[in-house]
Amino acid sequence: MTILSEERRLIQETAREFTMREVLPVANRLDPEQGDIPMALREKMAELGYFGILMPEEYGGLGLGAFEYCLVAEELSRGWMSVASIMARGNGMIGWEQMSEEQKRQYLPRIARGEFLGAFAMSEPGTGSDISGLSCRAVKDGDSYLITGNKYWCTFADGADYLMVMARTAPLTPERRYNGISMFIIPKKRGELPPGVSGAPIPKIGYFGFKTWELAFDNCRVPAENLVGEEGKGFFYATRGLEIPRVHTAARSIGLARGGLEDAIKYAKERVQFGNPISEFQAIRFKIAHMAAEIEASRQLMYHVCEQIDDGGRCDVEAAMVKYLAAEMSERVTSDALQIHGGAGYTKLYAVERYWRDARLTKIFEGTSEIQLRIISDRLLGKPSK
Known part of the structure; x- marks a missing residue:
């Protein structure tokens, strides 16, 4: 049986007290009316460093591990699972480890402070668990890519400060099911979708606190410098x-x-x-x-x-x-x-x-x-x- 160290016990107790005092009353009030997580609660989470638990200290994070991250997540979920999930819009966004050093210095300190949270656009209407079957495509156009296609189950797409998008940069063939998918970061205005992207919320039966979106990309232009990692390696990153x-x-x-x-x-x-x-x-x-x-x-x-x-x-x-x-x-x-x-x-x-x-x-x-x-x-x- 794992016995928590004094430091981990303190992290757990702090998160437990925060949840019962701050998260649970908000959840009991807003979930029945399908309201969004208030910015004031996000700011309090940011003050505790919850968006940068996994981020290296050199980029402003706490430099802790999955253990501490999950201690906090369990406590937050005891109040409202959506609050533990919004924490992942900082720490848990797939792709940040593959960013270039320039991208890391540009984005990670803001993510760790809770100022720059993301939404992950991977699933598609016809593709859920089979990531290799993605059909949304990104075509090179000079020093940019044009992304076209549909995405589904993109939670927090409107409230996020950027989208992390998986798109196919090489045609889908039996030989290329796993290669040819790339990852892009698309900064945007909070409360809006990027230019070239439209969408609508999906009517869910739960998981309130934020909206989950179906998105349509129509020649959404993304600078080539926003490619995350190597072209065609997105499947393996994910x-x-x-x-x-x-x-x-x-x-x-x-x-x-x-x-x-x-x-x-x-x-x-x-x-x-x-x-x-x-x-x-x-x-x-x-x-x-x-x-x-x-x-x-x-x-x-x-x-x-x-x-x-x-x-x-x-x-x-x-x-x-x-x-x-x-x-x-x-x-x-x-x-x-x-x-x-x-x-x-x-x-x-x-x-x-x-x-x-x-x-x-x-x-x-x-x-x-x-x-x-x-x-x-x-x-x-x-x-x-x-």
């Missing part, structure tokens, strides 16, 4: 960078489950039926015990994977395992928490319905549960012959 986002999703899943558990315990002690608090009924007691055990098991695996990442080892399979187990656990635990609330849980008068709705999404984004099982089984059994 897949190489998924370990931290997946363990971060595990942390978010655990935070949601913990929110459900803690609310269920409180409600069970207060709710009286047949003359006794329902916390005295064995069915409820055993359900809560099982929920707590599942949460702790997922948390310990998450700590193990974080330590592997921070030690510099490749752990794509372990990251897939913890993402899969924590997401599946989160849906079960929040569903049980809602059940303990009875009819009250099926109202917006209690936060448990928010945890339940958002937990369902963790089984889909950052690679579905089925994709995680494919990654794990391919390592254990080898890839299928066809």
Whole structure:
């Protein structure tokens, strides 16, 4: 069992106190009306350094690791998963490690300060987990690229200060499924989409606090200097960078489950039926015990994977395992928490319905549960012959 150091315990306690004081009241007020995360809350997160946890100190970040990042993410998600997710618009944006030194000096200090947050435009209407099938294209035009095509599931596209866009710079052929995809950074005005880009919000059933967009690129001009890394290597940058986002999703899943558990315990002690608090009924007691055990098991695996990442080892399979187990656990635990609330849980008068709705999404984004099982089984059994 991983025992937290004094420094990590302080980071955890600070994030926990911040969440209960600042995040949870905002979530309880704004999520039911699908409101956006207030700028004032983002500014408080920035003061604590939450957008630069993973950023090197030389660029103004805290220079910490995946372990500390996930400690904070779990706590924030206990209040509102969307707040833990907006933190990733700084730390977790795929591609920043591949930036040129000039790009890093231009962008990373502002990202670490929370002044320059991004949105990642990778998925497309016909392409979700199969990144190699992207069809949005970027055509060289003098000292620029012209990007044309559609993107889907681009969360925070309007509120972000830049888009990180995956586009194909070489034709899609059976031989070029993995090569020929490039990555571009497109700075823009906050609250607007870049010139040459239009879009509309997708009507979601949860994950409120910001909008998630469908985007249409129509000859969006991007200077060639905004290419991130080498042309044609974007697929490898994206897949190489998924370990931290997946363990971060595990942390978010655990935070949601913990929110459900803690609310269920409180409600069970207060709710009286047949003359006794329902916390005295064995069915409820055993359900809560099982929920707590599942949460702790997922948390310990998450700590193990974080330590592997921070030690510099490749752990794509372990990251897939913890993402899969924590997401599946989160849906079960929040569903049980809602059940303990009875009819009250099926109202917006209690936060448990928010945890339940958002937990369902963790089984889909950052690679579905089925994709995680494919990654794990391919390592254990080898890839299928066809």
